[in-house]
Amino acid sequence: MTTPNATGIAMGASVAPINSSFLPNPFTPMAFLPPDVARQVVVSVYVLVGTTSILIWDVLCHLKDDYRLLTQYRINFTMVVYFVARSFNLLYLIGYIIVNSAPIGNCSVVMRVIQSFFPIAIPASEMLFFLHVRAVYIHNRPAVWLFTFLWLCTIASSLTPVISSTYMAIAFTEYCIPNGSLPSYATAAAVVPLVNDSVLFCALALRMLRSSYHERTLRGDIKSMVFGDHIPLVSRALLQNGQAYFLSTVFLNLITVIMYYINSLPAAYRAILGFPSILLMNVMASRIYRNTKFGRFSSSPTWPVPSSSAAYGHRGGYLRTGTMVAPHVSVVTTQSRDLESSTIIRDSQSMSDGASTSSDLREKFDLEAGRLSNTSDNVK
Numbered sequence: 001m002t003t004p005n006a007t008g009i010a011m012g013a014s015v016a017p018i019n020s021s022f023l024p025n026p027f028t029p030m031a032f033l034p035p036d037v038a039r040q041v042v043v044s045v046y047v048l049v050g051t052t053s054i055l056i057w058d059v060l061c062h063l064k065d066d067y068r069l070l071t072q073y074r075i076n077f078t079m080v081v082y083f084v085a086r087s088f089n090l091l092y093l094i095g096y097i098i099v100n101s102a103p104i105g106n107c108s109v110v111m112r113v114i115q116s117f118f119p120i121a122i123p124a125s126e127m128l129f130f131l132h133v134r135a136v137y138i139h140n141r142p143a144v145w146l147f148t149f150l151w152l153c154t155i156a157s158s159l160t161p162v163i164s165s166t167y168m169a170i171a172f173t174e175y176c177i178p179n180g181s182l183p184s185y186a187t188a189a190a191v192v193p194l195v196n197d198s199v200l201f202c203a204l205a206l207r208m209l210r211s212s213y214h215e216r217t218l219r220g221d222i223k224s225m226v227f228g229d230h231i232p233l234v235s236r237a238l239l240q241n242g243q244a245y246f247l248s249t250v251f252l253n254l255i256t257v258i259m260y261y262i263n264s265l266p267a268a269y270r271a272i273l274g275f276p277s278i279l280l281m282n283v284m285a286s287r288i289y290r291n292t293k294f295g296r297f298s299s300s301p302t303w304p305v306p307s308s309s310a311a312y313g314h315r316g317g318y319l320r321t322g323t324m325v326a327p328h329v330s331v332v333t334t335q336s337r338d339l340e341s342s343t344i345i346r347d348s349q350s351m352s353d354g355a356s357t358s359s360d361l362r363e364k365f366d367l368e369a370g371r372l373s374n375t376s377d378n379v380k
Helices: 035-061 063-072 077-101 107-115 118-134 141-157 160-164 184-209 218-227 233-260 274-294 327-352 358-379
Strands: 167-169 176-178 302-304 318-320
Touching (some): 035 063, 035 077, 063 077, 077 107, 077 274, 107 167, 118 141, 118 160, 160 184, 233 274
């Protein structure tokens, strides 16, 4: 959700073509621009090409996962959103490269077509995170309606660059360049996803905190929200996915918005982080979906076991799977790993479809923890 999606302003420098009679080579597009403006345009194109290359590389690296999704899992709404987000973000960035580097002619018409991908690409990436949080609040209708409203606002805000941005040919060439800067209201395409992602992450963190097993204190709550301490397996995985998305996308989006309002920067540089923000938002949202679908969660959750700390070599009576413990409880550790794996597979698949709730997940976890507790008593 990132952001930072005011990419139409990334090259919005106001330029005035120079009289071609004073130029040594009137057939070179950059020769028609003032040197400082030409340099800004070239740097922006370099950033755009680098950003698109990273997205292409990410798509290629996960082709095996995408093939597995299509062949081994039932196609549902969430999966369709995932592939739409990947496809349209890639098409949008590639289209921008073509417009800013090839002599396409008909600049205004071609740019309108490419900009039409933007209101699909950004809301699709945002919806992946929305569905991730909605699954936790599925029975809380006011919260779901709030999240839905924010997502609809994301759609509306993503229309602003489409409406406000125009392109023109560079002098007598067929190369294109933005026709002036975007108006200030176009930054809504960056601000609204920033607010949406912040609200979703805070809601996710608060709900996951309620599933914590430790005594509620300010220090303990902070540790649970930051490190996931004393939080059940699935809740912890959801929180960590949200943390990865929030820390990587929201902060970059915030920097993008701040830079746009620094008037001392050239117009092209003020929005130069717009394209990387789009990239990071899609990459991280797609990562959340794949991790949840395939059950790629942390393998070291904390399991509550009602026994003495001395028996398990771990303070507070908790058994951390993957930790070295006394030989007489090695069976418990092995079985806890089996229970962990089975729980991950079941719950991650249901969560990726948006069908499970936090209360359902806690009930499943409590059942598995109870079975583990009985096993430990039998071993002793």
